[in-house]
Amino acid sequence: MKFSRDEGAVRVSIEIEEGGTALLCIEDSGVWIEQHEIDGAFEPFVQFGGPGRTREGTGL
Structure with missing residues (x-):
């Protein structure tokens, strides 16, 4: 959400499955995440992209 453009959209939904x-x-x-980067998306402080795309922050 932090890097979504002003005209961008974020949708959050929760479904309760059987059980x-x-x-x-x-x-x-x-900006999308490449298929091979998906597992890293759940690790704190991981950033994707090339040079110039890193940002300071809390890792959330």
């Missing part, structure tokens, strides 16, 4: 498991889905219209 009570919660499925959290987050979609946005911002």
